[in-house]
Amino acid sequence: MRSDDKIDDEFLQATMGCMDLLYNIARRMMASAEDAQDLVQETYLAAYRAWRDDRRPERVDKWIATICLNLGRSTFRKRAVRPHEVPLDTHVLMVPDSADPERDALAGLDRDALHAAIAMLPEEQRLALTLVDLGGLSTAEAAEAMGTPLGTVLSRVHRGRKALASLLTADIPESEEA
């Protein structure tokens, strides 16, 4: 039988690499950095309890991200971020004729404005975007973590990216139909 210390070490070794992933998820779900830290800590404790009960996953990052999402949606729901959501459907966008959309995307961009724009996305888009673009999960892994079909996650990530780009790109002119 393994000692508690050994279990602790195994757990920490397996999961501490997921700290940034969890923190980014939590920051997109919670209103403050402190609440986000609480959510991360709750997540680790919940994961640890499961680990001690021999419920150990093949892929730790997807597993612990799922725990974080579920905890964030339930236990912390009352304190969660409820930003003004911007339906992208109301924006009909044209794009400048630039070959490289990434080259100047960050030019003059305020970091707070970036985070504020992400907070304005509809929740499911924000979470899908966080898991994939900030957390580094594949869309298939994000779909499992969110409990939704792959096509749904693909769509949410795509729409989230478009919404983010439109919110932060001042030089996108309105189309004539808008």
Next chain:
Amino acid sequence: MRRRDHQPLPDIKEHHDPEMSAALFLDGRLPRRALRWFEHHLLECEDCWREVWLARRGRFLAEHARELAPATLRDSVRGAIEISGRSEPQERVSRFRSVRRRRRS
């Protein structure tokens, strides 16, 4: 000016959906034939070009929003795990809360 005509071809030709085509393209999920077709199609279709352009830009922005977890959080989690491992279930809750209070103060 790019043309708006949509060349008939593989899967994505049957139901031309710029949004889903762009999402599949950027996620690397288009089969080889469809990928070749779509890359060519992008040069001719304003709608698909716009979808890809915006999504690439949004992805780039999102990736730059990544934050590192504070070092103090790592310490708090390690501490909470160590305490939790040594405590009885009822005790864990109060000990965890006291760790959280210390972190907040």
